Amino acid sequence: MATVRKRKLPSGLIRWQAGYVDGAGNRRFKMFDRKSDGEAWLTETRHDLVRGLHTPGSVSPTVREAGALWIKRCRDKMLEAMTIKGYEEHCDLHIYPFIGAKKLSDLTVPACNAFADQLREAGRSAEMIKRVMRSLGAIFKDARRRGLSNVAPTVGLELDLPQRNDPRPVIPTKAELQAIITGATARTSRFWRALVLVAVFCGLRASELRGLRWQDVDFDARLINVTQRADASHKIGKLKSKAAYRSLRLSSLVLNALREWKLLCPKGDLGLVFPNGIGKVESYANLIDRGFAPIQIDAGITAQREALDASGNSVVITVAKYGLHALRHACASLWIEQGHNPKQIQTLMGHSSIKVTFDTYGHLFADPEADQRAAEGVELRLLGSV
Template identity: 85%
Template sequence: MARGVHTPGSISPTVKDAGALWIKRCNEKNLEATTIDAYEQHVDLHIAPFIGAKKLSDMTVPAVNAFADQLRDGGRSAAMIKKVIRSLGSIFKEARRRGLSSVAPTVGIDLDLPERDDPRPVIPTKAELQAIIAGATARKSRRWRALVLVATFCGLRASELRGLRWVDVDFEARQIHVNQRADASHKIGKLKSKAAYRSLRMPPMVLNALREWKLACPKGDLDLVFPNGIGKVESYANLIDRGFAPIQIGAGITAQREALDEAGKPVTVTVAKYGLHALRHACASLWIEQGHNPKQIQTLMGHSSIKVTFDTYGHLFADSEADQRAAEGVELRLLGS
């Protein structure tokens, strides 16, 4: 108090109110829309329901650890808990900038979370992929069939799909050249890394779907393959809400998710099971199943390093027959039979 760095409880905002100030600051800084959406979910679904009514002045290091324990007991993964705690730290940082807090209880904190969560990506089963393709084919617009097939058999990221141009679709050579992307602000720009610039073979089904879609595709100055109705960059949200999510829900491929009702209370809702990125994972798994080695997968997926490839898909390169032979060899050496 003598140094003037103490913030009395009488002026300390609640965590929920401080969270709203942080989100406001994120918008003022023009962060990508997807980033802000993720931060809003952290506040609305994970922070506010547990500690939203607490004042920042009450949030000590033990209180933050107790909050992390609550999240764990509530079924949140270790990865999600770490993200939420980082967001809570950003809330305190913004509060300190405004003179509403003088503490940083998340700095250097050791959450001591058990690393038992499965790190492997969730990949649609072949039956689910077949149902998704069938659902996309049944849609009136040919766009959805083309989009799903390109994502499933060529492995483009969502941003690459949204930025793909017809000039980069070589029907004669049966290749797609990935040369640009569209970000969350609908701006066309460079790819994530040098390795992301790549050329991919199109299977006959993809080739035919794109030829059919091109006849009806809205024209625009950007020459986009999957534009909106006036030829401009389509938003990721529209691709999901107007196409990919309804296709999954119609096929019964759903999951349960926490949300807030009109009164602000947590509820459980039924949603589509996968985002578009799941089709990229599915593509990688199909390529690996066909015998592509890790270096080939790195190139096809546009990964910046082989480490990214192994960290994401290393478990799919397992050779079960070799493992069985090794196990039998150990038995033979030990027992001699």
């Protein structure tokens, strides 16, 4: 039986006690300042009990407690160290300061929307808010797995965030790609030509390039098999998702560049295609600073950005225009230009879902001729022949 009763506390204050019997037959209570608040909460609680979605507040963990369990599970699943570090930052810097003390049972859809509003008012970017809310959703998912929560208030949440930035990736032009390939070829080490050609024509992520092994290059079948990656800590590990395991065809140009480089490549226990000088995992910073950035700067492919000089004064410096990931985008754009459909692009790029493919490259699948015909058709229907 569910009731709301007036109670006088030892201090003399009057409170309203809502009581009900949970699904396990245990009597539960919660105190309110006003009777109407207790009745409203009791109505919602009874509704959740009928649907099997209620977790008593007394057994519900706080967000901080549930977050700690989620991080522990991430470690148990042996996720990459940098991935776990990112999740910890989401919790420590963005989740716990605002709602860490709240119980999961108190976080409804409106409460999650209010949390997102708090993040925005505190100056978090739209992209950061999205990432933090995904981490909060993962906390709830892990809590449901443990039987500590029965709800998923972040699922389908409409954050209504400002979308002012152009979501399309910056892609090198064909002239810039040609200049980069020419610059890489001109360098003394054959390493750079092989690296740039694999990146441009196979679309590997930087971590996949750094973790690529010679045993994954099938010269007879003319294939690269993407089977592992190197993380930011220089550790070899699994790929980002099941879809990232893939095989990619090699053109004669790329194949010959790899054959040439293999004769000179430093040997190491890991058998890497693009190692450092002693055969170990090369850092991303070295790939940029020692080769890819100088290649662009020599070719005049540059950008301007602000920096601080030795005296702390703001100055404008010239830097390389692109990171290695831009070559992956360029590869996707070339494949799309050759007529590959979205599903093929998803497979070749190793995207975990078709949504990722469309979110990143959807604008490249446009049909300009069809768009032009549609525009002319609208004019014709509206104005007739003029």
